[in-house]
Amino acid sequence: MSETTTLTITALQERVEAIFRKAGLNAVQAGAVARVIVAGERDxxxxxxIYRIEGALRTVKAGKVKPDAVPELLLTEGSAIVKVNAQGGFANPAFELGVPALAERARKLGxxxxxxxxxxxxxxxxxEVEALTEQGLAGIVMCPSYATVAPTGGNKPLLGTNPFAFGWPRKGTSPYVFDFATSVAARGEIELHRRAGKKLPEGWAIDADGNPTTDPEAALAGAMLPFGGHKGSAIGTMVELLAGIMIGDLxxxxxxxxxxxxxxxxFHGELIIxxxxxxxxxxxxxxxxxRAEALFEAIVGQxxxxPSQRRFAARASSQADGVVLTAAEIEHLDRLLALGLDSIA
Amino acid sequence: MSETTTLTITALQERVEAIFRKAGLNAVQAGAVARVIVAGERDxxxxxxIYRIEGALRTVKAGKVKPDAVPELLLTEGSAIVKVNAQGGFANPAFELGVPALAERARKLGxxxxxxxxxxxxxxxxxEVEALTEQGLAGIVMCPSYATVAPTGGNKPLLGTNPFAFGWPRKGTSPYVFDFATSVAARGEIELHRRAGKKLPEGWAIDADGNPTTDPEAALAGAMLPFGGHKGSAIGTMVELLAGIMIGDLxxxxxxxxxxxxxxxxFHGELIIxxxxxxxxxxxxxxxxxRAEALFEAIVGQxxxxPSQRRFAARASSQADGVVLTAAEIEHLDRLLALGLDSIA
Structure with missing residues (x-):
């Protein structure tokens, strides 16, 4: 078994934040982006x-996100809509900035x-839905993605994998939380099958001619399929309408x-209810x-x-004993910290 | 071919409304319930x-709905929540009563x-979502049902078929509208297979022991399955939480x-956003x-x-030429009108 290193969550946060600072992100960007990455690793x-750090740095290096953006809170008196303009930065600091005002209005207006x-x-x-549940609120969060999913009955990428997430607060325990792509699979899963030389399960994708395929290469050149047939396709379309078009974003x-x-x-926008x-x-x-607890008991009782229970179990373990990283992971973090954006090819 | 009768939409509305009046419903109940039934027939x-009339009458006869209920609008100054207490009557007149206040607050608050x-x-x-789109609003509507669906991984009926509907207004044409059960199939479809002596498609249901079944009898004694596996199960659970528990209803x-x-x-409540x-x-x-039109063109273009296009085509035809009913259907309506609640066994 290879050597491992155990870091406290705080220590890992400091390390990841330092990588983003080194890569030129300002404090609000680096802190918020590091927090979601550390939350993923923790869970x-x-x-x-931490696997995601490179993708974020690649986006910075490509000039497609502003590393020094300072999000701006736009409040309209008497509105139930709180807006935050991320100013071309990452969504995460914008979300953190908006949550207190959102929570205050949700409490007041319902x-x-x-x-x-x-x-x-x-x-x-x-x-993000967990941040709402921490405020005693239920929440729905959705956003578009890139065009990689064909609407049911179609044959070309148009919809995104358009994630849809929901959270409900629970007292004294982790919240009820789900967060899933409205496609059958995430694009990364198709990529993993391709690298492993494995066929895809049926129903995941179509080729460039619109025919069902289990070949990952053909799927990547074609389109992914929505989950649950026409119903998932409709939900994916709703996400484009509400969290893209309605909010005036891509x-x-x-x-x-x-x-x-x-x-x-x-690069787009996001809708949080x-x-x-x-x-x-x-x-x-x-x-x-x-009453919600009675429903959860009935679900678990049969x-x-x-959802998310595996994550919460891992979280409890990380909180108690720290986050365990392999020697290769530590080396990777050290390399990213030393090289900053130069670590990206 | 059997004899048919063509009625204008208005004439059909009068006829259905008269049936409900005869059965003891007051004017607000009869009018609103008849309107949704006629909308279904028209589309x-x-x-x-009109197939649904008997079910509504059966519920009246069983004493499980108040035929003379007058819904009450409960407005709280400075809230984004409009409440209507249906007072034990049908949801439909309560919805009609609440829509103007809902639309006014949505316009003001967003x-x-x-x-x-x-x-x-x-x-x-x-x-209901169409009523919102007529106001230039987008909308999401959801409600629980009866426990007939097992959560994914479970084996007992717990969730309802919990419909989830969405609408987006379009200028000069019918809105973008979907409305579906969060189960794979509606319970009525299983009943239709049973009557026809046909096997169910795979993946619709499990038997009382939790094993997959294609036998309608076994399915009715067991549980239906959510659409889209664990994702549909999660959405069905969200509907219980938001549109049952959160709103203080069953x-x-x-x-x-x-x-x-x-x-x-x-008998329960309903949430409209x-x-x-x-x-x-x-x-x-x-x-x-x-921008939404460009998205719709891209969907149709491939x-x-x-969704709902077949309904809208039928609606256009009904609006132009009236609603065509068979001789048996007319006879059925006549019988319901003559007998009122006595028509229900």
Whole structure:
């Protein structure tokens, strides 16, 4: 077994933040981006952990995200919409900036929305729905991606993998959280099959002629398919409408036109909807949080799982014992810190 | 070919409304319930057309809906939540009562919610999202149902078929609208297979032991499955949380406990979220309605279909030429009108 190093979450945060500072990100960008990467690594969600640092740096190096952006909070008196302009920076510091105002309005009005514009979207949505649940709020978060998914019945990439995430707060335990692509698979999973020389499961993708394929190369040249047939296709379309067009930001085909590649983080906007269960349930019988626990018990009681449980178990372990990295991972972090953007080919 | 009768939409509305009046519904209940039934028949959506009258009457006869309920609008100054208490009546008149206030708040605040409590849910959600699009608003509507669907990985009915509907307004043409069950199939489709002695497609249902089944009887004794595996299961759970628990109304298992049957219309609440694209897009480049048209063209341009198009085509035909009913259907309506609740066994 190879040598490993155990870091506290704080130590890992410092290390990742230092890499981004070295690469030219200002403090708000580096801190926020590092936090979501460390959250991924902490939760043993390796696909959203330190593995992602290079992609973020590649986007910086390509000039497709502003490393020194300072997000701007745009508040309109008497509106349920809180807007943050990311000023061409990453979505993460913009989200952090907007959350307090969003939470305040959701508590006051019952429902409110946070719109992030002109951002480079980075990584998963679950850190964002979890940030809402920490405020005692339920939340829905969605955003477009790049055009890689064909609408059901079509044969060309148009929709993005358009993630859709939801969170519900729970007292004394981790929240109910899901976060998934509205495509059958993530694009990275197809790439992994290609590298491993493995065939894709049926139903994941079509080739450039619109025929079903299990060949990863043909799939990458063709299009991915939405999850759940026409229903997933419709949800993916809804994400383009609400979290692209409605908020005045790019749709998935527009993102792909703008970037010309799917190897950089996408530039677009994001829609976050926050609900105050307390405000909604006011005057009605029953405590919504206690009632939700009964539902979760009924799900778990019949042998089904709540989403994100593997992540939460890993989190508890990381919080207690630290995050374990391999010697190769530590070496990789050291190299990124030493070279900054020069580490990117 | 059998004899048919063509009725104008107005004439059909009068006839259906008269049936409900005869059965003891007051004017607001009868008018609103008849409108959604006639909308279904007009759109050649036979499963939600006059076929549904008996189910509504059966629910009245069972005493599970108040035929003389007068819904009550509950407005809280400075809230984005509009509440309507259906007072034990059908959801439809409560929805009609709440829409003007919902639209006004959504326009002013950007996003707003309508909560319907203590209602008997009746029929499809698309008439409701369409009512929002007629106001220039986008909308999401969801509600629980009865416990008939097992969460993914489970083996017992717990979630409902929990419909999820969305609408986006289009200028000069029918809106973009979808409305689907978050189960693979609707319960009625399994019942239709049973009556026809046909096997179910794979993946629709499990038997009482949790094993996959294609036998409709075994499926009805077991559980239906969510669409799209764990993702659809998660969305179905979200519907229970937001549109059942959060709004202080019954969840799908609670509805089934309360009714003791799936043959009556479910008693619970409903959540409607309205978005003002104009408010969200304010200050951003591009007209959201024009940009949405480009997305729809790209979908249709590659041979994919927009949802609800068959309904809209039928609607155009009904509006131009009237609604065509068979002699048996006319006879059925006459019988329901003559007998009122006595027509229900």
């Amino acid at each position: 043993a969600c390796k696909s959203h952990g 429902i409110a929305a946070l719109v992030i514009n002109d951002c480079t979207h980075f990584s998963a949505l679950w850190p 749709t998935s085909p527009e993102v792909l036109d703008y970037l010309g590649t799917t190897t950089l983080s996408p 926050a609900f105050s269960p307390k405000a909604f349930a006011a005057g009605r019988p029953g405590d919504p949080f206690a 042998g089904a799982r709540l | 050649a959506c036979k499963s939600h057309g 996003i707003a919610a309508l909560v319907i409590n203590d209602c008997t849910h009746f029929s499809a959600l698309w008439p 969840t799908s298992p609670e509805v089934l406990d309360y009714l003791g049957t799936t043959t009556l219309s479910p 309205a978005f003002s694209p104009k408010a969200f897009a304010a200050g951003r480049p591009g007209d959201p309605f024009a 041979g994919a279909r927009l």
